[in-house]
Amino acid sequence: MPYTYDDQNIFAKILRGEIPNTTVLETDHSLAFRDIEPQAPEHVLVIPKGAYVTYDHFANTASDAEILDFTRAVGKVCDMLGVAPSDGEGYRMISNAGENGVQDVPHLHVHVLGGRNMGRMVAKAGS
Ligand code: AMP
Numbered sequence: 359m360p361y362t363y364d365d366q367n368i369f370a371k372i373l374r375g376e377i378p379n380t381t382v383l384e385t386d387h388s389l390a391f392r393d394i395e396p397q398a399p400e401h402v403l404v405i406p407k408g409a410y411v412t413y414d415h416f417a418n419t420a421s422d423a424e425i426l427d428f429t430r431a432v433g434k435v436c437d438m439l440g441v442a443p444s445d446g447e448g449y450r451m452i453s454n455a456g457e458n459g460v461q462d463v464p465h466l467h468v469h470v471l472g473g474r475n476m477g478r479m480v481a482k483a484g485s
Contacts, residue, residue, distance in 0.1 A: 363464070367465050369403075372389070383404075383434055385427050387406055387408065387431075388404060388405065388431035389405055390402050390403065391403055398472060399472070399473025400470070400473040401469065402439065403470075404470060406428050412453075412456065413453045416466050436449060439473075441472030447472070447473075448472065449471060449476075450469075451469065
């Protein structure tokens with residue numbers, strides 16, 4: 359079933375400049391900004407400017423230019439935050455999708471988290 363994009367979601371409003379954000383990086387097709395409720399010393403969200411709901415939606419339907427721009431933006435953010443293991447202590451990148459992924463905002467975003475040990479990837483079943 360095709361995705362339906364809700365243009366009233368909070369990241370769409372950020373992209374339209376209707377609510378403020380703390381921008382880390384802006385490129386032709388992507389925006390990176392600080393999470394409003396950081397869960398680590400470094401917590402940045404990277405989003406495409408296009409109307410994509412989830413990572414699979416983006417990966418399956420975005421243009422090559424958008425995918426290239428977004429991928430490079432994530433890499434640049436890791437460099438800017440100093441979390442890349444090449445010169446930092448590492449990071450976790452997460453993209454929640456849909457109900458089981460517990461996605462709150464229905465506009466594709468990847469979380470880049472660092473500055474502390476992030477622990478195990480997911481909680482064990484039932485916990
Ligand atoms: P998710 O559960 O993956 O959809 O995560 C949504 C994230 O968006 C959460 O970590 C929120 O703290 C973050 N968030 C919600 N509203 C804003 C906002 N206005 N500016 C920055 N981050 C936000």
